[in-house]
Amino acid sequence: MARQFFVGGNFKMNGTIQSIKEIVQRLNDAKFDPNTEVVISPPSLYLLITREHLRSGIEVAAQNVFDKPNGAFTGEISVDQLKDSNITWTILGHSERRVILQETDQFIASKTKFALDGGIGVILCVGETLEQREAGKTNEVVLSQLKAVADQVKDWSKIVVAYEPVWAIGTGKVATTEQAQAVHAAIREWLSKELGGETAEKTRIIYGGSVSEKNCKELAKEKDIDGFLVGGASLKPAFVDILNAKQA
Numbered sequence: 001m002a003r004q005f006f007v008g009g010n011f012k013m014n015g016t017i018q019s020i021k022e023i024v025q026r027l028n029d030a031k032f033d034p035n036t037e038v039v040i041s042p043p044s045l046y047l048l049i050t051r052e053h054l055r056s057g058i059e060v061a062a063q064n065v066f067d068k069p070n071g072a073f074t075g076e077i078s079v080d081q082l083k084d085s086n087i088t089w090t091i092l093g094h095s096e097r098r099v100i101l102q103e104t105d106q107f108i109a110s111k112t113k114f115a116l117d118g119g120i121g122v123i124l125c126v127g128e129t130l131e132q133r134e135a136g137k138t139n140e141v142v143l144s145q146l147k148a149v150a151d152q153v154k155d156w157s158k159i160v161v162a163y164e165p166v167w168a169i170g171t172g173k174v175a176t177t178e179q180a181q182a183v184h185a186a187i188r189e190w191l192s193k194e195l196g197g198e199t200a201e202k203t204r205i206i207y208g209g210s211v212s213e214k215n216c217k218e219l220a221k222e223k224d225i226d227g228f229l230v231g232g233a234s235l236k237p238a239f240v241d242i243l244n245a246k247q248a
């Protein structure tokens with residue numbers, strides 16, 4: 001069964017009303033394979049304006065969501081607020097939140113469960129640091145990050161796993177196609193053992209870390225790479241080329 005190609009654009013803490021409107025316009029005008037699922041993720045302040053201007057068929061993701069329904073949680077956004085604003089996805093577990101904001105595997109798992117239970121799809125990020133890779137611990141780290149979620153969530157039909165080696169994020173150091181494929185295959189094998197063959201077969205595993213219009217086509221040829229989570233390049237016109245990585 002072919003998995004639908006998935007490309008996410010994570011704007012991180014970048015953009016202004018003006019620049020985000022320009023990106024949205026570019027995407028509205030862009031031609032790309034209708035079978036490619038596209039989701040863009042602006043800063044929370046711009047979620048609504050993005051949704052309002054973006055054409056249907058392209059979805060919008062938050063960059064985070066909280067694991068409580070509502071209440072005195074200053075600075076947080078709830079699942080219901082996302083749904084109220086027609087935001088259908090959230091990124092969770094990004095390494096910038098794991099490392100800079102000290103988010104734990106358990107907290108990310110709890111937020112993942114809360115989002116999924118509320119009907120929001122989750123782009124679940126996992127990945128190792130350079131130190132962990134050099135110590136030969138890549139698979140151990142990545143699989144334990146996934147295990148924390150699998151302990152709480154059995155239905156993975158609305159999870160897209162994003163493998164993002166921390167050393168490749170924003171550094172220009174993309175993982176080789178072999179390095180990326182090897183981790184994606186290990187994730188798929190683990191999904192099969194932990195959650196069954198059907199989940200392993202259906203779950204999209206996308207790659208993130210210095211993806212560009214130059215390297216995306218080679219990466220997209222790998223059998224277990226089902227798309228990308230793009231940071232820096234998602235702000236540029238080259239993002240449209242990445243959306244077409246699979247067919248080119």
Ligand SMILES: O=C[C@H](O)COP(=O)(O)O
Nearest residue numbers: 010169170209210231232
């Ligand atoms: O979420 C996206 C990733 O962190 C990749 O960012 P990057 O493409 O700027 O390396």
